[in-house]
Amino acid sequence: MTPDNRTPWDFLASRKARNLLSNAASTGKVESSDGETRKLEAGLAEAECRFIHRMIRKNPIRHTLEVGCAHGVSTVTICDAIQNRQGSFHRAIDIEQSGHWRGIGAANVNRCGFRNFELLEEDSAHCLPRLAHKGETLDFALIDGWHSFDHALMDFFYINRMLKTGGILVFDDAANLSINKVIRYVEKYPCYEIIGHVPRRPWSRRRKIAHTGRLIAHSISRVLPRAVSENLMDAVVTDYNPQRENATLVAFRKTGEDKRDFWWCPHF
Numbered sequence: 001m002t003p004d005n006r007t008p009w010d011f012l013a014s015r016k017a018r019n020l021l022s023n024a025a026s027t028g029k030v031e032s033s034d035g036e037t038r039k040l041e042a043g044l045a046e047a048e049c050r051f052i053h054r055m056i057r058k059n060p061i062r063h064t065l066e067v068g069c070a071h072g073v074s075t076v077t078i079c080d081a082i083q084n085r086q087g088s089f090h091r092a093i094d095i096e097q098s099g100h101w102r103g104i105g106a107a108n109v110n111r112c113g114f115r116n117f118e119l120l121e122e123d124s125a126h127c128l129p130r131l132a133h134k135g136e137t138l139d140f141a142l143i144d145g146w147h148s149f150d151h152a153l154m155d156f157f158y159i160n161r162m163l164k165t166g167g168i169l170v171f172d173d174a175a176n177l178s179i180n181k182v183i184r185y186v187e188k189y190p191c192y193e194i195i196g197h198v199p200r201r202p203w204s205r206r207r208k209i210a211h212t213g214r215l216i217a218h219s220i221s222r223v224l225p226r227a228v229s230e231n232l233m234d235a236v237v238t239d240y241n242p243q244r245e246n247a248t249l250v251a252f253r254k255t256g257e258d259k260r261d262f263w264w265c266p267h268f
């Protein structure tokens with residue numbers, strides 16, 4: 001049971017999707033289309049999927065995209081959330097879908113009967129610029145691919161070009177140092193605001209120590225003039241935000257057009 005006594009995965013509308021994801025989560029196993037059982041190696045937690053599903057259901061979202069499909073936990077969740085919306089379509093980009101992941105993500109989407117779905121087995125560094133160049137637009141995107149700072153930022157860069165005003169962007173693994181740095185950067189964009197997060201619980205001992213250290217450093221930064229603290233300290237200290245820093249998943253809304261000028265350069 002989840003902490004608030006809801007039945008796990010009960011938010012999914014499709015019975016097949018509910019059975020598939022609850023079974024994968026409880027057994028820790030998934031099956032390839034040729035019947036081979038594999039360990040569930042990656043995938044959003046139930047609370048994260050619930051959060052994404054709710055975000056999509058609460059908003060007029062039809063065109064969705066994610067980077068990173070793996071065994072299809074997030075993919076099945078997103079496909080379920082957009083089902084029955086006229087013209088809805090989900091794309092998942094995954095460079096290793098038929099290799100490392102044995103096509104299990106795409107097979108799971110198929111098993112649930114979701115047809116408005118396309119898997120693009122490519123490096124997002126190639127695929128996203130092409131989609132943006134074609135003039136594709138998005139209402140929702142999940143970034144959960146390669147986790148280095150530069151790669152996640154590159155994913156964001158092209159998704160930002162496609163995301164419509166009012167659209168939602170979600171980062172997974174928000175507490176990861178690289179992803180967290182990207183999130184801090186995006187938070188400075190005038191056209192993005194954080195609209196929600198999934199808290200990490202329970203906190204590890206290491207995280208509690210880091211939190212205490214950052215709180216102390218943050219208090220020190222606040223007594224210094226901003227120009228001084230920004231020169232001496234990283235924004236992880238000057239702009240410390242425990243929710244954002246310790247979340248597993250962070251969601252942004254794009255609130256307007258991206259009108260940053262040539263010199264735009266925030267402290268992040």
Ligand SMILES: C[S@@+](CC[C@H](N)C(=O)[O-])C[C@H]1O[C@@H](n2cnc3c(N)ncnc32)[C@H](O)[C@@H]1O
Pocket residue numbers: 042043044067068069070071072073074075093094095096097101122123124125144145146
């Ligand atoms: C953490 S897993 C995604 C988990 C998935 N979102 C879920 O909830 O089930 C990361 C995925 O990103 C994919 N990936 C890594 N680098 C990539 C790249 N450069 N382009 C596209 N996909 C990439 C991996 O193959 C892997 O499937």
